Amino acid sequence: MVLDGAAGCLLGSAQRTEKGRAELKATIIAASALMATAAGAQAETWDLPTAYPASNYHVENLTEFASCVAERSGGALEIEIHPNGALFAGNDIKRAVQTGQAPIGERLLSAHENENKLFGVDAIPFLVTSFDESDRLWEVARDKLAAALDEQNLVHLYSVPWPPQGLFTKKPINSAADLEGLKFRAYNAATSRIAELAGMVPVQIEQAELAQALATGVAEAFITSGATGVDSKVWEQVDHFYDAQAWIPRNSVLVNKDAWSGLDEGTRTALTDCGSEARERGTERAKVLTSEYLRTMADNGMTVAPPGDALKADLEGFGQTMTDEWIAAAGEDGQAIIDAYRKQ
Ligand code: PCA
Numbered sequence: 001m002v003l004d005g006a007a008g009c010l011l012g013s014a015q016r017t018e019k020g021r022a023e024l025k026a027t028i029i030a031a032s033a034l035m036a037t038a039a040g041a042q043a044e045t046w047d048l049p050t051a052y053p054a055s056n057y058h059v060e061n062l063t064e065f066a067s068c069v070a071e072r073s074g075g076a077l078e079i080e081i082h083p084n085g086a087l088f089a090g091n092d093i094k095r096a097v098q099t100g101q102a103p104i105g106e107r108l109l110s111a112h113e114n115e116n117k118l119f120g121v122d123a124i125p126f127l128v129t130s131f132d133e134s135d136r137l138w139e140v141a142r143d144k145l146a147a148a149l150d151e152q153n154l155v156h157l158y159s160v161p162w163p164p165q166g167l168f169t170k171k172p173i174n175s176a177a178d179l180e181g182l183k184f185r186a187y188n189a190a191t192s193r194i195a196e197l198a199g200m201v202p203v204q205i206e207q208a209e210l211a212q213a214l215a216t217g218v219a220e221a222f223i224t225s226g227a228t229g230v231d232s233k234v235w236e237q238v239d240h241f242y243d244a245q246a247w248i249p250r251n252s253v254l255v256n257k258d259a260w261s262g263l264d265e266g267t268r269t270a271l272t273d274c275g276s277e278a279r280e281r282g283t284e285r286a287k288v289l290t291s292e293y294l295r296t297m298a299d300n301g302m303t304v305a306p307p308g309d310a311l312k313a314d315l316e317g318f319g320q321t322m323t324d325e326w327i328a329a330a331g332e333d334g335q336a337i338i339d340a341y342r343k344q
Contacts, residue, residue, distance in 0.1 A: 076266075155254065181201070
């Protein structure tokens, strides 16, 4: 009743502008959150969609993040994780959070490089080749990425790296010429571009559909991490993993800005603190798990080895082309990130 009255007054004065409407929405969310906690009523629950299975370390980490938030917010905010693209398919998660269909979500930002070139900074081949370099690149890119996301009604909470990316194939690959004509599973713009450069046929497929795409012959080669190789039990379909360590993409946890503004300061602090702990914990796990994934794939009969010299040189050539293309397309902000990274 009280809220209705307040919302009614606000409507009169604020509805004339877009900004006014957004502020009104935030005010209502804030008011309901306040009333809920003040009255000791039910805690707010946020759905968190992710594209990856519950057993994936990113998702296990999200689950620990959710427990941390529940505890530190004194029970004011519960986060329910929805794995495997079940609530929103991977490619729809970012938009769902932008529009408020989900208040929070986890997404691979580089899959949205078509919206803003900066989102692909962590998928430039051979720019970073270690976890420490990935952290350094993220450090210099973070503010610009956060500003770009802010314009899309998103708050960037934290990100966690995947293990380094390598090439999975059915047959042995000695150089890029052996890749020609293959049906190649891509998961972002950068992987599609590699396919084009190598004369392969790219097809965009989320991890949740990878095993089926391989089983039905829709895809026969791909670049990803050992984590995804193990999640999808790819040894049932492919025999070779070339550990090219080509780049280290990251999953980002994004929050809808109106939902964020609607929280009290204590709950926001809980999210920020639990987020930075999750970033550190997830990064450490990625480091430890990287070699375990390679061992699991080898134990299941795959040939796991570094790429040979010719293949390595070809992949590095694609990397050079793509670095130049990225810098040209990302403008001043992109150049500033690369300069800052290389200067360190
Ligand atoms: N796995 C995800 C993205 C990067 C990775 O290592 C995937 O293949 O979809």
